[in-house]
Amino acid sequence: xxxxxxxxxDFYLAEKISSCVHExxxxxxxxxxxxxxxxxxx
Numbered sequence: 001x002x003x004x005x006x007x008x009x010d011f012y013l014a015e016k017i018s019s020c021v022h023e024x025x026x027x028x029x030x031x032x033x034x035x036x037x038x039x040x041x042x
Contacts (some may be wrong), residue, residue: 020026035041 017026021028
């Protein structure tokens with residue numbers, strides 16, 4: 001039961017962040033930029 005509650009919480013938080021991104025309140029960073037920033041390119 002605890003695992004199910006944790007999954008529901010994860011879903012709720014992801015949904016909230018997704019909504020904020022859609023509304024322009026949060027920004028995303030492309031994976032390629034993160035890889036370059038931390039020198040993780042192949």
